[in-house]
Every structure is written in structure tokens, then in C-alpha cells.
Amino acid sequence: SVQLSETGPYVIQSIIGLGDVDADIQMQAAPYQQGRTYIDSKLIPRFINIEVLIKGTDDEDISTKREHLGKVCNPVSGQLRIQYEYGGRIKETYGAADHVPRYLSGEGRSRTHQIAVIDLTCxxxxxRTLQQTQEPTFEPRFRFPISGPFIFGIQRDRRQMINDGDSPAPIFVEFHGPALNPMIINNTTGEFIKINQELLEGEIMEIDTEAGTVFFVEPDGTRRNVFNWIDDAATFFELVIGENDIEYTADSDIQGAIVNITYSKLYNAI
Incomplete structure (x- = not known):
């Protein structure tokens, strides 16, 4: 990893792309229609351009720092995890380097400094928020000075979840057995995710609506893909912007059953 800051040794000279994302405005036209009919708008990938001043003590030090930056921003190494901190808040995204860092010549370099240009495509x-928001089944209310396999609180089979981000947010759901055909419903949109399977004590079902994956986790931790267990009418829904009325149910008594929901809020600029 490498940290780009205002002090060094890798100093940010300029950065473009923190909020600059174009939208693809989708339209259609009927025969003889004047103009177009608006359908939807979708954001295109984010492009980030960073100019970095590398500070060093001599030729060897500059060369070492250039080599390290090139190793981190290596296009063939896949996507980079990009974190940006400002005003005490941290957001992150993922992007791939368009090229090996471009090192400028002439006034862009000397024995004690080097200007580098990094272009990233996200x-x-x-x-997204670095810290994911968790919505556990049990809302803690009180504690007792005892130990053992006890859980105290209010079981929230229905809860209100507020997404105050800039886009619908995918969710990660964990169904814990015992439960027969567990289902989670977003009453705000009418969408639901249902598993046509019985979960026994100690068994877990993991659903990622962003990746569109479904995994069954056995008590020993073994995971296997069980996408075929998803109900045909189910939807890998996301939390809409604003209030979401989320409900958990099953074809069996859900008293003592657990479902956990985790999500990250999404923002189009920072």
C-alpha cells in the first residue's frame, strides 16, 4: 500500500474525480416524435486522476520510492482498494490502474523529487462507507451479571431501516437456523428473498444481493453454493433511498431464530 497525503513522502499535488462522474441519459424516440422520451439515467464508471510529488533525499531514495509506487499501482495486479479521508470521514471504492505510474521528466524530476501521474478507473x-451498518435481530435492552447461552432483548421481526445515501444499497443477509423456508420482505417495495429449504440449528444461509450469490454454511464452517434454493419469484433487492420497512418471516415458528442484515451506504461524491 501507499499513503498519499499533504506532507509526504508521496504528496498529493492535485486530484480529480472525487465527484466528477458523468451520467448516461437513456432515451428513446417513437416515429415522427419531436425530441426524445426520457427513460432513466445511469452513472458511468468513475475516473480518478492524481498527480503526486515524490520527495526523496537522493537518486537512490527517489528510485526506491518510484519502484514502490509502481508496485502498488500495477495494472496487472487487479483492482486497488482506494480510501479517501477528509473532515474525519472515510469513504472507499475500488479501481484499476490505467497504466504504470507516469513519471514526468524535465522540471518534473530532480535528485530529490519526482512528479508522478496516476490514472484509475473505478x-x-x-x-461507500468504510464501516458497514448492521441490523441485528435482537435489539439489546438490558443485561444480567450471569454467563451462559442466553440472549436478552427484543426480537425485531420487523424493523425500519433508513438509507440516507445517494443510491439504493445492496444488502448482505444471514439466516440462522432453525427456520423452515425463511423469507425477508421489503414491504416498501414489495420485493422479497425466500429460501426454499429448512435450516437446522447451527446452519446459516448467506445472501449477497450485490454479487447475487447464495451460500449455505454448515455448522463446521463448510460453505457451498446453493443458488438453486432461492425461490423463483425472489428478487435480490436493495434498500431504496429513504425508509425501508423490512420484515422477517418463515413457514415455522421464528421465535429464537436470527437474521442479520449488513449494508454499506453509497455516495456519488465526497
Whole structure:
């Protein structure tokens, strides 16, 4: 990893792309229609351009720092995890380097400094919160000075979840057994995710609506893909902007059952 800051040794000279994302405005036209009919707008990938001043003590030090930057921003190494901190807030995204860092010549370099240019392409244009928001089944209310396999609190089979980000947010769901055909419903949109399977004590079902994956986790931790267990009418829904009325149910008594929901809020600029 490498840290770009205002002090060094890798100093940010300029950065473009923290909020600059174009939208693809989708339209259609009927025969003889004047103009177009608006359908939707979708953000295109995010492009980030960074100019960095590398500070060093001599030729050897500059060369070492250049080599390290090139190793981090290596296009063939896949996507980079990009974190940006400002005003005490941290957001992150993922992007791939368009090229090996471009090192400028002439006034862009000397024995004690080097100017480097980094261009990144982020397929997902949104920044997301570093800390994920968790919505556990049990809302803690009180504690007792005892130990043992006890859980105290209010079981929230229905809860209100507020997404105050700039885009619908994918969710990660964990169904814990015992439960028969567990289902989670977003009453705000009418969408639901249902698993046509019985979960026994100690068994877990993991659903990622961003990746569109479904995994069954056995008590010993073994994971296997069980996408075929998803109900045909189910939707890998996301939390819409604003209030979401989320409900958990099953074809069996859910008293004592657990479902956990985790998500990151998405932002189009920071």
C-alpha cells in the first residue's frame, strides 16, 4: 500500500474525480416524435486522476520510492482498494490502474523529487462507507451479571431501516437456523428473498444481493453454493433511498431464530 497525503513522502499535488462522474441519459424516440422520451439515467464508471510529488533525499531514495509506487499501482495486479479521508470521514471504492505510474521528466524530476501521474478507473462509480451498518435481530435492552447461552432483548421481526445515501444499497443477509423456508420482505417495495429449504440449528444461509450469490454454511464452517434454493419469484433487492420497512418471516415458528442484515451506504461524491 501507499499513503498519499499533504506532507509526504508521496504528496498529493492535485486530484480529480472525487465527484466528477458523468451520467448516461437513456432515451428513446417513437416515429415522427419531436425530441426524445426520457427513460432513466445511469452513472458511468468513475475516473480518478492524481498527480503526486515524490520527495526523496537522493537518486537512490527517489528510485526506491518510484519502484514502490509502481508496485502498488500495477495494472496487472487487479483492482486497488482506494480510501479517501477528509473532515474525519472515510469513504472507499475500488479501481484499476490505467497504466504504470507516469513519471514526468524535465522540471518534473530532480535528485530529490519526482512528479508522478496516476490514472484509475473505478467500474462502480459510488463511494461507500468504510464501516458497514448492521441490523441485528435482537435489539439489546438490558443485561444480567450471569454467563451462559442466553440472549436478552427484543426480537425485531420487523424493523425500519433508513438509507440516507445517494443510491439504493445492496444488502448482505444471514439466516440462522432453525427456520423452515425463511423469507425477508421489503414491504416498501414489495420485493422479497425466500429460501426454499429448512435450516437446522447451527446452519446459516448467506445472501449477497450485490454479487447475487447464495451460500449455505454448515455448522463446521463448510460453505457451498446453493443458488438453486432461492425461490423463483425472489428478487435480490436493495434498500431504496429513504425508509425501508423490512420484515422477517418463515413457514415455522421464528421465535429464537436470527437474521442479520449488513449494508454499506453509497455516495456519488465526497
Amino acid at each position: 467500474p462502480n462509480p459510488f463511494w
